[in-house]
Amino acid sequence: LAKTTQPISMDSYEGQEVNITCSHNNIATNDYITWYQQFPSQGPRFIIQGYKTKVTNEVASLFIPADRKSSTLSLPRVSLSDTAVYYCLVRPISSGSARQLTFGSGTQLTVLP
Amino acid sequence: GAVVSQHPSRVICKSGTSVKIECRSLDFQATTMFWYRQFPKKSLMLMATSNEGSKATYEQGVEKDKFLINHASLTLSTLTVTSAHPEDSSFYICSARDSTGSLHYEQYFGPGTRLTVT
Numbered sequence: 722l723a724k725t726t727q728p729i730s731m732d733s734y735e736g737q738e739v740n741i742t743c744s745h746n747n748i749a750t751n752d753y754i755t756w757y758q759q760f761p762s763q764g765p766r767f768i769i770q771g772y773k774t775k776v777t778n779e780v781a782s783l784f785i786p787a788d789r790k791s792s793t794l795s796l797p798r799v800s801l802s803d804t805a806v807y808y809c810l811v812r813p814i815s816s817g818s819a820r821q822l823t824f825g826s827g828t829q830l831t832v833l834p
Numbered sequence: 835g836a837v838v839s840q841h842p843s844r845v846i847c848k849s850g851t852s853v854k855i856e857c858r859s860l861d862f863q864a865t866t867m868f869w870y871r872q873f874p875k876k877s878l879m880l881m882a883t884s885n886e887g888s889k890a891t892y893e894q895g896v897e898k899d900k901f902l903i904n905h906a907s908l909t910l911s912t913l914t915v916t917s918a919h920p921e922d923s924s925f926y927i928c929s930a931r932d933s934t935g936s937l938h939y940e941q942y943f944g945p946g947t948r949l950t951v952t
Contacts, residue, residue, distance in 0.1 A: 764927045764945050765878070765927075767940065821868050821883055822929070822941060824879075
């Protein structure tokens with residue numbers, strides 16, 4: 722499984738755009754990039770997933786360069802409620818045998834008023 | 835979206851007793867469920883993979899006789915912490931994989947169970 726590296730923590734202010742970058746130099750051809758959000762004492766929540774270029778949903782955007790060795794989660798106009806730990810994961814696409822998720826250390830995002 | 839529930843959400847037990855935690859997929863079938871443990875300020879650590887109708891697969895260092903897993907149906911997996919000790923106090927989280935066969939399968943996480951052993 723490809724290892725991921727992301728900043729341990731980030732601070733931002735309400736209303737700002739936040740970009741969290743994750744490195745995954747050993748990503749394989751059949752790997753997807755997935756981001757989860759976790760609030761204290763809650764299970765992780767799926768945010769966004771992508772394979773290449775750009776993916777956008779109602780919550781965030783995910784930018785993936787051509788070499789796919791990194792990815793950037795972009796949160797537009799964050800609010801205090803976006804304070805959470807954000808995990809970047811790399812996992813195979815295969816729908817065959819079960820694939821567990823390997824969580825790295827995550828990025829603690831703190832949004833300040 | 836798919837929902838995974840856990841019960842109880844919080845439990846306090848005495849050292850030496852056993853505790854059962856349930857994980858249910860409410861609106862989808864899950865042939866595979868995963869159990870994670872998370873200590874304060876730490877990341878999730880996979881404990882075991884629970885397969886419906888067969889034995890669970892445990893990660894290295896996780897005692898299978900201490901953490902009993904049963905996946906008796908496509909919507910329910912249970913984790914029993916036997917002879918619990920204070921060092922077993924942690925946040926236990928399950929996830930369930932949608933078995934519909936979508937190529938881009940998703941895992942859905944439960945809300946977690948806070949176990950405190952006194």
